[in-house]
Amino acid sequence: MKEKKNGYISFKESREIVKYNKTQIRYYEKLKKRKHIPEEEYLATMRNPENLVEFDDLHTFFFTDTGTVKAVDGVSFDIPAHSTVGVVGESGCGKSVTSLSLLRLVQAPQGQIVSGSIRYRTKDGACYDITKLPQDMMEKISGKEISMIFQEPMTSLNPVFSIGYQLDEVSLLHIEGATKESARQKSIEMLKLVGIANAEGVYKSYPHELSGGMRQRVMIAMALCCRPNLIIADEPTTALDVTIQAQILDLLRELKEKLDSSIMLITHDLGVIAEMADFVVVMYAGKVIETGTVFEIFDNPCHPYTIGLLKSKPVINKKVDELYCIKGRVPSAVDLPDYCYFRDRCDMCTDACAGKYPGFVQLTPTHKVACYLYDTKQS
Amino acid sequence: MEEQVENTEQTAPVPPKKENYFITGAKKLFQAGIPRKSLYDYQNVPPTEEELKENILIVNHLKKYFPVESNLIGRPIRYLKAVDDVSLKIPYGKTLGIVGESGCGKTTLGRTLLGLYDKTTGEVYFDGKNITDYNERQTNAIRKDMQVIFQDPYSSLSPRFSIGGIIGEGVLVHKIVPRNQIKDYVINLMERCGLQPQYYERYPYEFSGGQRQRICIARALAVNPKFVVCDEPVSALDVSIQAQILNLLRELQQERKLAYMFISHDLSVVQHVSDSVGVMYLGSMVECGPTDRIFDNPMHPYTKSLLSAVPVPDPRRKKDRIILQGSIPSPANPPSGCRFHTRCPECMEICKTKAPVYREYEGGHSCACHLYPQE
Numbered sequence: 001m002k003e004k005k006n007g008y009i010s011f012k013e014s015r016e017i018v019k020y021n022k023t024q025i026r027y028y029e030k031l032k033k034r035k036h037i038p039e040e041e042y043l044a045t046m047r048n049p050e051n052l053v054e055f056d057d058l059h060t061f062f063f064t065d066t067g068t069v070k071a072v073d074g075v076s077f078d079i080p081a082h083s084t085v086g087v088v089g090e091s092g093c094g095k096s097v098t099s100l101s102l103l104r105l106v107q108a109p110q111g112q113i114v115s116g117s118i119r120y121r122t123k124d125g126a127c128y129d130i131t132k133l134p135q136d137m138m139e140k141i142s143g144k145e146i147s148m149i150f151q152e153p154m155t156s157l158n159p160v161f162s163i164g165y166q167l168d169e170v171s172l173l174h175i176e177g178a179t180k181e182s183a184r185q186k187s188i189e190m191l192k193l194v195g196i197a198n199a200e201g202v203y204k205s206y207p208h209e210l211s212g213g214m215r216q217r218v219m220i221a222m223a224l225c226c227r228p229n230l231i232i233a234d235e236p237t238t239a240l241d242v243t244i245q246a247q248i249l250d251l252l253r254e255l256k257e258k259l260d261s262s263i264m265l266i267t268h269d270l271g272v273i274a275e276m277a278d279f280v281v282v283m284y285a286g287k288v289i290e291t292g293t294v295f296e297i298f299d300n301p302c303h304p305y306t307i308g309l310l311k312s313k314p315v316i317n318k319k320v321d322e323l324y325c326i327k328g329r330v331p332s333a334v335d336l337p338d339y340c341y342f343r344d345r346c347d348m349c350t351d352a353c354a355g356k357y358p359g360f361v362q363l364t365p366t367h368k369v370a371c372y373l374y375d376t377k378q379s
Numbered sequence: 380m381e382e383q384v385e386n387t388e389q390t391a392p393v394p395p396k397k398e399n400y401f402i403t404g405a406k407k408l409f410q411a412g413i414p415r416k417s418l419y420d421y422q423n424v425p426p427t428e429e430e431l432k433e434n435i436l437i438v439n440h441l442k443k444y445f446p447v448e449s450n451l452i453g454r455p456i457r458y459l460k461a462v463d464d465v466s467l468k469i470p471y472g473k474t475l476g477i478v479g480e481s482g483c484g485k486t487t488l489g490r491t492l493l494g495l496y497d498k499t500t501g502e503v504y505f506d507g508k509n510i511t512d513y514n515e516r517q518t519n520a521i522r523k524d525m526q527v528i529f530q531d532p533y534s535s536l537s538p539r540f541s542i543g544g545i546i547g548e549g550v551l552v553h554k555i556v557p558r559n560q561i562k563d564y565v566i567n568l569m570e571r572c573g574l575q576p577q578y579y580e581r582y583p584y585e586f587s588g589g590q591r592q593r594i595c596i597a598r599a600l601a602v603n604p605k606f607v608v609c610d611e612p613v614s615a616l617d618v619s620i621q622a623q624i625l626n627l628l629r630e631l632q633q634e635r636k637l638a639y640m641f642i643s644h645d646l647s648v649v650q651h652v653s654d655s656v657g658v659m660y661l662g663s664m665v666e667c668g669p670t671d672r673i674f675d676n677p678m679h680p681y682t683k684s685l686l687s688a689v690p691v692p693d694p695r696r697k698k699d700r701i702i703l704q705g706s707i708p709s710p711a712n713p714p715s716g717c718r719f720h721t722r723c724p725e726c727m728e729i730c731k732t733k734a735p736v737y738r739e740y741e742g743g744h745s746c747a748c749h750l751y752p753q754e
Contacts, residue, residue, distance in 0.1 A: 090617040090618065090619060090620075091617055211706045211707075212481075212706075213706045214706070241480040241481055241644060241707075242480075242644065242645075242646065242685060242688040242689055243480060243684060243685065243688050243702075243703045243706075244480075244706060245688065245690070246687075246688035246690075246700060246702050246703075247702055247703070247704075249690075250702060268617060268618060269690060270618070270692040271689065271690025271691055271692045272690050273692070274690065274691065274692045274693055274694045274696075275690050275691075275694075294694045295694055295695075298692060298693065298694050308619065309618055309619065310692060312618055312619050312621070312622035313618050313621075313622070313647070313692065314625070314647040314648055314650065314651035315647055315691060315692065316646060316647045316650055316674065316686065316689055316691065317650075317674060317675075320651070322626055322629070323622040323625055323626055323651065324622065325619065325622035325623045325626055326619040326622070327623075329587060329589060329619075329620065
């Protein structure tokens with residue numbers, strides 16, 4: 001026990017962990033690599049036909065050498081069609097892993113979707129469970145129907161290929177009957193759509209020749225090439241300046257209207273969420289702790305963590321003497337406690353918090369919170 | 380104190396027209412390529428005695444050019460003007476915030492006035508002394524009084540040193556306390572900065588970003604500085620940790636009467652911590668003044684658009700904002716006239732040819748823009 005407190009693990013423990021990981025990884029990889037997966041396994045029905053994506057009790061774990069990291073631990077929320085869902089949380093709370101699970105891009109073999117389902121409604125109305133979809137079907141969906149804008153445009157563009165080549169690749173892969181010439185035209189059209197004036201010049205240039213904002217525009221152009229149903233924007237403006245951020249956010253909002261798609265916006269900036277999102281999902285340590293419409297979350301935040309987040313950010317033209325700060329830090333993801341993960345940092349702790357992890361309390365039809373504070377009030 | 384002031388008066392008035400012909404050492408050789416006119420096109424007014432007593436730091440016409448192209452014999456012919464003619468003052472115990480987009484020279488300004496980069500020209504007065512022409516030994520002696528907290532807590536801590544070693548190194552070098560008391564001193568300081576004493580023997584890789592930033596702060600404060608340059612100390616951190624660090628910085632300022640130069644691109648953070656704010660664009664200061672004035676009544680169009688671009692966590696706020704077109708031009712090839720004219724929503728004909736004068740308006744509010752009277 002002593003070693004564990006220091007954060008070190010003994011040799012014996014480490015060997016056990018490695019052994020356990022091996023069996024687990026082998027099991028999940030085997031499941032994924034089966035040749036003929038029967039159709040009834042991945043066909044599903046949506047809970048609500050209005051929704052585009054439904055996360056249902058999703059668990060994505062990482063089997064690391066220090067123990068199992070529960071990066072996403074029972075996440076459920078919906079993305080309705082034609083709307084923007086913002087996912088907020090601190091770094092390491094599992095917001096990126098949730099989005100990567102949706103595209104099945106979690107770092108394998110350590111990272112595995114262990115249980116739960118992600119139901120997705122395609123353009124032709126069929127409904128699939130993405131977690132169980134065979135790889136060849138997945139390739140048709142990712143990039144074409146669901147596409148992603150990554151956080152760092154420098155690391156996600158290939159430095160040795162020109163922008164044009166990388167853009168053409170998308171159309172050639174996903175659009176049937178596309179020729180080199182038509183792909184080129186499509187790429188230039190997309191570059192113009194995202195507001196690049198010198199589209200022909202950018203088409204020929206390489207990523208290092210462009211500024212950060214331009215690279216992010218190229219990434220957006222690439223993501224929108226096939227007119228996707230859902231755009232996942234993983235911290236699209238974190239690496240950019242405020243002026244460029246304003247440009248990109250404006251562009252995203254405009255394109256969403258034009259293409260009539262949904263956006264899943266992942267960010268830690270509450271200002272960006274307030275501006276862009278219709279629905280907000282607040283995550284903490286791999287779990288969803290509060291969901292609701294943007295007005296509900298910002299006008300009436302219920303979970304102590306959401307309240308703390310909103311209070312701890314300095315706001316322009318709102319003078320405070322001392323910033324509110326959430327004490328302590330996020331618990332280690334390897335051995336999470338049995339009780340509410342936020343209990344040790346919470347100001348509004350009650351006796352009930354010593355019990356097991358709180359379930360969701362429905363405040364309004366759209367507003368849900370996982371906290372004992374509201375449980376007692378209702379009963 | 381009186382002696383020091385006398386010293387500065389002897390060395391201060393430097394219209395170095397004659398000295399420039401005497402090329403001494405490699406540093407001067409590099410400067411020789413710059414047209415003299417562009418370097419010394421200002422009237423150097425040394426600060427008055429009162430100003431020296433009030434302000435811990437006075438910077439006059441500081442320039443830092445980096446050579447980007449050289450000719451056959453290795454003499455630079457083209458320069459990147461990272462910091463171009465910046466003047467500022469920081470009073471004792473106050474905070475000056477510096478904001479601007481990336482690539483506008485905020486970090487270079489901080490590093491140059493600390494002496495981490497050689498200045499091209501300009502004067503720096505620190506704590507009543509002119510430190511412009513200090514040699515290495517003299518500079519090392521004043522390093523004790525001016526410290527820096529770097530942006531990235533992951534790359535600014537040596538992985539080979541334990542936390543005690545990192546914080547105690549400066550104490551040892553500057554002989555702040557006797558050798559046998561260093562450990563107690565460091566542990567005291569660590570507790571003040573919110574680090575537990577048992578971390579003394581640990582190494583940086585064992586800590587999270589927020590803890591590392593606390594280590595950086597403790598390292599900077601270990602030598603009892605009077606002035607600290609905080610170079611984006613919170614931009615790599617999460618919101619909840621950010622608040623902890625900002626509160627800690629503020630407490631330490633009140634406790635030790637520190638003066639900060641707070642460099643950040645986040646305007647809401649800058650407004651929270653600073654007493655006055657300077658806005659930089661492409662290497663030069665475009666607006667500077669007390670925080671309230673800058674945020675309530677910005678003068679320069681760039682400041683206005685920066686302020687309107689900051690996302691506010693209020694979904695009901697009307698989203699009419701000034702969106703700047705394009706991105707910041709390359710500082711190696713800045714536009715003619717006013718540097719902001721390529722993106723300015725209120726650009727006039729004169730802006731394209733004539734650079735505006737950076738001058739002071741009412742209430743200590745300085746600005747460089749043709750929209751306001753120039754004389």
